Amino acid sequence: MWTSFFFLLHMVTALALAMRVLVRPRMEPSVRVAWIMVIHVVPVAGIVAYLLFGEIRMNRADVQRMADVRDRLTGLSLPSPERILDPPDFERPIIAANAAVGGLPALGGNRVDLLEEADTAIDRLVEAINGARDHVHILFYIWLSDQSGGKVAEAVRRAAARGVDCRIIVDAVGSRLLVRSPYWAQMKGAGADCVTAFPWSLPIVSFLYRRLDLRNHRKILVVDNRVAFTGSRNCSDMAFATKPRFAPWVDVLFRVEGPIVRQLQTVFLADWMSYTGHDLGGMLQLVHAVEQPGVPAQVVATGPDRRAGSISDCLTGMLHTARERVVITTPYYVPDAALDAAIRAAARRGVDVTMILPARNDSLIVGATSQGFYYGLLSAGVRLMLFQPGLLHAKIMTVDGRMAMVGSANLDRRSFELNYEVNMAIFDDPLVAEIDARQSTYVERAHEITLDEVRGWSILRILRNNLFALASPLL
Numbered sequence: 001m002w003t004s005f006f007f008l009l010h011m012v013t014a015l016a017l018a019m020r021v022l023v024r025p026r027m028e029p030s031v032r033v034a035w036i037m038v039i040h041v042v043p044v045a046g047i048v049a050y051l052l053f054g055e056i057r058m059n060r061a062d063v064q065r066m067a068d069v070r071d072r073l074t075g076l077s078l079p080s081p082e083r084i085l086d087p088p089d090f091e092r093p094i095i096a097a098n099a100a101v102g103g104l105p106a107l108g109g110n111r112v113d114l115l116e117e118a119d120t121a122i123d124r125l126v127e128a129i130n131g132a133r134d135h136v137h138i139l140f141y142i143w144l145s146d147q148s149g150g151k152v153a154e155a156v157r158r159a160a161a162r163g164v165d166c167r168i169i170v171d172a173v174g175s176r177l178l179v180r181s182p183y184w185a186q187m188k189g190a191g192a193d194c195v196t197a198f199p200w201s202l203p204i205v206s207f208l209y210r211r212l213d214l215r216n217h218r219k220i221l222v223v224d225n226r227v228a229f230t231g232s233r234n235c236s237d238m239a240f241a242t243k244p245r246f247a248p249w250v251d252v253l254f255r256v257e258g259p260i261v262r263q264l265q266t267v268f269l270a271d272w273m274s275y276t277g278h279d280l281g282g283m284l285q286l287v288h289a290v291e292q293p294g295v296p297a298q299v300v301a302t303g304p305d306r307r308a309g310s311i312s313d314c315l316t317g318m319l320h321t322a323r324e325r326v327v328i329t330t331p332y333y334v335p336d337a338a339l340d341a342a343i344r345a346a347a348r349r350g351v352d353v354t355m356i357l358p359a360r361n362d363s364l365i366v367g368a369t370s371q372g373f374y375y376g377l378l379s380a381g382v383r384l385m386l387f388q389p390g391l392l393h394a395k396i397m398t399v400d401g402r403m404a405m406v407g408s409a410n411l412d413r414r415s416f417e418l419n420y421e422v423n424m425a426i427f428d429d430p431l432v433a434e435i436d437a438r439q440s441t442y443v444e445r446a447h448e449i450t451l452d453e454v455r456g457w458s459i460l461r462i463l464r465n466n467l468f469a470l471a472s473p474l475l
Contacts, residue, residue, distance in 0.1 A: 028336065087296065090321060091427050094403060095298060097317040098425050101309040102300035104266070109289020110258030110297050112426065114434050115231075117441075119238055121253050122148040128223045128255075129155035135165040135283070137222040137268045141174040141215065141408070142234035144242065145181035149235050153183035157190040166192035169271055171216045172199040174234075177242070195275050197420075214304060217408050217419035220268050225285050228256045228264040230424060232395045232408060240391075246362045248390040252406060252438065254424065256297070262287040263299035267422050270301075296427040302409070303420040310416040311409045311423055315397055316342045322351045322399045327439045329356045329396040332363070333370040334412035340373060344380035352383070356442045358393075359386035365468060366412070371461075372469025378451040385446035392442060395423075396435060404432045 021035045087095055087106060095106045115121040129136050129152065136159050143149050160166040168187065170178060178184055179196060188194050197216035221229040233251035240249045256264065262284060269280050302311050312335070319326065319342040326346055333355070335343075347353040355377065361367030378384055395411070398404045407423030409415040426432060457465075 087427065091403065094314070094317055094321060094425070095427075097309075098298050098300045098314050101302060101306075101311065101314055102298075103308070104263050104299050104301075106296055106298035106425070106427065107259040107263070108296045109291060109294040110256060110260045111290050112260075112295045112297060112428075112431055113255040114431070114438065115253045115255055117250060117252075117438070119148055121233070122151055122235070124253075124255055125221055125229055125235075126151050126155045128221070128227050128229070129159050132159050132164045132223045134224045135167070135222075137167050137220070137265065137272070138235075139169040139216070139218050139220040139268055139271060140235045141171045141217045141219065142236060142242075143170050143175040143178045144234070144236040144240070145178050145183050146237045146239070146241050148237045149178060150183060152235050153178075153187055156187050156192055157183075160187065160190040160192040163191075166190075167268075167272055168192055168194040169197055169216065169268070169275065170194075172196035173215060174217075193276075195272075197271070197275060213418065215419050216271065217415065218267065218271070218301075218422040219408050220264050220422060222261060222265045222268055225261060225265060225283070225287055226257065228261040230254055230256065230264055230408075230422060231406060232393055238390075243362050243391075246358075246360060246391040249393045250387070250390055250442070252394045252396060252435075254406065256424075258290045258294055259287050260297045260299060260424070264422070267299060267301040271420070295431055298425040298427075300405075300407075300423045300425060301421070302416075302423075304418055311405075311421060312336050312339045312411075312416045314423075314425070315339055315405060315411070318397060318399050318403060318405060319343060319346050322346050322353075324400045325352045325354075325398075326400075327354045327356070327396070327398045327436060328411070329392060329394045329439055329442060330411040331358055331361070331391060331393045331395070332366050332410040332412040332414075333357055333373060334366060334414075335373070336413060336416060339411065340376070343382060344376060347377075347381035353381070354383045354385060354439075354443065356385045356387055356392060356439065356446055358391045359388050359447065360391065362391055368465050369468040372465040372467075374449065374454050374465075375451070378449070378454060384449050385443050386449055387442055387446045389445055394442075396439060398432050398436050398439070401432055401436060402429055403427050404435050406435065 017039050018036050021032050021039070099105055115124055136156060138152075138156070143152070145153070156166050156168065166187070172179070175196070184194060198214055219230055219232065219234060231251060231253040233253040238248040238250070240247050265284060269283060272278065273280060300311060300314055316338050328343070343353060343355070357370060361370065374384060395409055396404065396406050404426040405423055406426065407421065409419070409421040409423050415421055426435070
């Protein structure tokens with residue numbers, strides 16, 4: 001009798017959840033199909049999986065507070081019309097798409113430096129913090145208590161001790177080791193304000209109003225409204241102590257001066273005010289151009305509380321404008337249908353498309369899922385390069401040597417739908433050429449995989465990869 005009761009209960013629950021999947025707004029058809037299959041094919045676990053991860057669930061009050069903060073800060077950060085970039089025609093739709101997603105315009109007058117690949121790049125952050133006179137704002141997904149992370153923590157402690165206002169945000173999961181380390185206590189003891197994003201204090205209670213896997217994946221450092229840093233690099237050594245067997249972790253990091261600093265400050269303050277409730281809108285001072293015409297750039301910040309699209313929309317728009325060459329670097333390739341189709345369409349119409357991914361991935365599931373897309377990409381004519389010496393963690397797309405998108409967002413659904421990300425669009429031929437030159441060094445350290453190699457994979461490997469690729473809408 002009990003067996004029949006639980007079977008009936010399972011069937012009714014599965015049917016109810018399937019109906020819920022069908023009526024949920026803003027869910028792609030492929031995602032609906034995948035979840036309905038999981039709910040009905042995987043007994044009990046499929047239902048639990050959907051309840052935990054099937055919906056982007058956030059407290060409505062929190063979402064409204066974030067929206068109010070973001071709208072206020074965006075309004076304060078918008079420059080007068082004469083300061084907004086007047087781009088050439090081919091850039092206009094891209095800039096408009098970025099503004100529709102992130103809410104910020106493209107601005108000229110910036111100096112943007114691509115920093116070295118080595119651990120010495122962290123010294124530039126330390127140098128900026130050492131020179132701080134008013135404030136230091138830092139946001140990292142992962143901040144480790146290794147040599148590089150320790151250098152930055154010590155610089156923050158010294159700055160706070162001499163009276164500089166230091167505000168630190170780290171992701172509660174990504175930077176959990178730092179939070180438990182002496183560095184965290186030392187920074188707080190010196191006077192730095194330190195908060196964690198999305199803490200798991202009471203997971204069972206948190207589950208009732210928020211998905212437990214929402215993460216702040218951004219990487220931002222702003223000093224005195226004067227200089228900022230952003231990119232794909234976390235605050236850690238390239239040796240990456242938590243996953244050393246995949247080292248070195250290869251990233252890009254940019255040093256920025258000019259009006260774009262104000263946009264990065266806007267993103268940081270929006271997070272800070274949302275997490276703490278402290279109104280710091282008055283800190284959004286006007287940042288003047290440092291070079292004329294300088295580097296035109298545009299910050300694009302995304303997150304699950306926004307419903308204005310994702311970074312995938314921006315990248316897809318860039319791909320549709322491509323005429324000659326596209327180079328893409330990403331550690332994780334689990335795209336939505338639109339982005340994957342845009343990459344393959346660009347290659348089919350004769351654009352030289354090169355994608356660079358790590359040969360070994362720190363996530364077995366994501367790595368196998370990415371491989372499930374190889375056949376389609378190679379069949380379309382995409383040149384696929386697998387980076388050999390370590391984990392290539394940079395996130396870059398360049399188009400025709402004219403524009404680039406760099407930042408924290410991977411080419412996966414987690415970055416598109418769940419993570420808080422910050423990217424920077426760049427519209428400057430010399431700087432894009434420098435970024436392409438960096439990507440060329442990745443190609444030099446990579447093995448090109450061919451369609452014949454993929455066809456030669458074992459049946460078991462193909463089944464594994466394609467099975468995970470079927471589940472890619474859920475990853």
